Amino acid sequence: MEYTINELGKLAGVSSRTLRYYDEINLLSPKRKSHNGYRIYGQKEVDLLQQILFYREMAMPLESIKQMIESENYDETEALQSHLSKLRAKREQIDVLINNVEKTIAASKGGVQMSDQEKFQGFKQNIVDENEKKYGKEIRKNYGDEIVDASHEKIMGMSPDQYEEAERLSRQINEHLKIAVEQDDPESELAQKICALHKEWISCYWNQYSKEAHLGLTQLYVEDPRFKAYYDEVAEGSAEFLRDAMKIYCR
C-alpha cells in the first residue's frame, strides 16, 4: 500500500505537519516523491512510523529515537521487547497513581493522614524520564536496553527509604572521593572503601552485579563528558581516580 501524507496521517492519528517535520529532521522520510513533489509513503515507512510512535508515547525525545533507529545494532524484535517492558512499567506506575488517588480521596473524606512524601508517590517516573533524556543514548549503547529498562523498573519500585538510602550512599561516596583524590593513591584503604560503597550504590539500581559491568561503568564515567563533568564537579580527576581504584578492586 502507498499513502499520501494526509492518508498516512489519518491512519496513524498524527497531523501532516508532524510527518513533514519528521521528514525535515530526517526521522522518517517518504519512500519517494511523486512527479509533482508530493510525499509518497510505502509499507516500510508505515511500520517505521509505528515504531516511532511507540517510542514517542514513552516520552522519548525524537532525537534519541532517531539515534536508536539509525544505530546499526538496532534490532526490531529487541526493541519491541523493550517496549513491552516499558509499557508494563508504565502500567504499574499508573497503578501506583490510582492507589495514590484513592488514598487521597480517603484522606479527604475520613481522618486518614497522608505524609507529604506519600502524596507524590507515582510521580517518581519523572526521575526515570529525566534519566532517559539525559543519559539514555549512551547508556543504552553501552549496556543494551534490557539492563537500562530493568534499572528503571527497579527505581520505580523503590520505597522512599530505599531511595533515601541510595542518595545517602551517593553523598558519602562523593565526600570520601574528595579526600581520596587529594591523597592520589588508588590502592589506599579509603579508595578501596569507596569502591565497596560504590558497589553498594549501584546495586541499588542494578539487578545483577558483575565486576565487568562495574568496571565498564567507571570507564564510561571517564569517557562520557557528562558523567565526567559530574565527577569533576565532585573533585577534579575523580572519574579517572575512581576507575583506577576500581581496576584494583575488581581484580
Add this chain to the structure above:
Amino acid sequence: MEYTINELGKLAGVSSRTLRYYDEINLLSPKRKSHNGYRIYGQKEVDLLQQILFYREMAMPLESIKQMIESENYDETEALQSHLSKLRAKREQIDVLINNVEKTIAASKGGVQMSDQEKFQGFKQNIVDENEKKYGKEIRKNYGDEIVDASHEKIMGMSPDQYEEAERLSRQINEHLKIAVEQDDPESELAQKICALHKEWISCYWNQYSKEAHLGLTQLYVEDPRFKAYYDEVAEGSAEFLRDAMKIYCR
C-alpha cells in the same frame, strides 16, 4: 511543614525552575516570601501541587489546569474522582498498546498479518488529548467533568467501524446543512432530518442523551467562537440555523 523551593521540588520530583515558572504564571504561588525574598511553601501549596501534577500527568495544559482550579465550582473530591476515571482510561489505553506490541512481535516472528489500521491501535489517545486541548475548558465549564470524561472514554473504546460511522454521519450532516441553510426554514423536513442525524451523531459520543443537553450543545455552537467558526466554515450561519431547528426538534 514549610518548604523552600528546592525542598518542595525534591519532594515532588520537579525542578525549582518549574516551581518558579508556576509562580510566574500564577498557577502556584508560594505561601509567603521570607524577609530575604525566598519563596516559602506551606501545606496548602503542597496539596495543590499534588493536584497540579495529577492533571499534568494527564497531559492537560497548565492553562486549563489553572482554569479548573480557579473556577468557583471546583470541588476537590469531584476532581479526584475525575482523576480516577482518567487514570483507569489511561491504563486501558496502555493495555491496548501492550496488546498491539504483542501482536506486532507475533507478526514479525510468525506469519500472522496485521493490517495497517491495527498497527496504530492505542494511539487514538491523541484524538482525546487534542479534544481536551482545543475545547476542554469551555465544554468542561458547560457540561462538567463527568460528561466530558465519559465521552472521552467512549471515544477510546470505539472500534474503527464505529469511528468511521461517526465520521460518515458528520459529513452527511454538513452536506445537508449546506442545503438547508440556503432554504432557511428550520421547520422544513430537511432541517428536522438534520436534527435527527445530529442526535444520532452525538449519541456516538455521549452515554446518555437528553434533549436539554442537546439543545445546550447547539447553543454552545453559537456562543463559542471556535465551534461557530467550524459551522460557519460549513455554511455561513449554520450554527444559528441548527440551534433554531433544534429548538423545534426538541419540543
Add this chain to the structure above:
DNA sequence: TATAAATGATGACGTAACGTAAAGGTCAAC
C-alpha cells in the same frame, strides 16, 4: 471545458513548558 474546491508544497513565525546560563544577594560555617 472552465472553474471551484481539495490537497499538496515550502517558508516563516508562534507556542508551551520549561532548561540553562549570567549576574548578583544572603547566610551558615570554617
Add this chain to the structure above:
DNA sequence: GTTGACCTTTACGTTACGTCATCATTTATA
C-alpha cells in the same frame, strides 16, 4: 572574611510541533 550552598531575577534557547501565508496541482462539479 571568604568560601560555598541556596536563593533571586533576567533573558535567551529548545523541542515538537500549530498555524498562517503563498503558490502549484489535482479532482470534482457546474
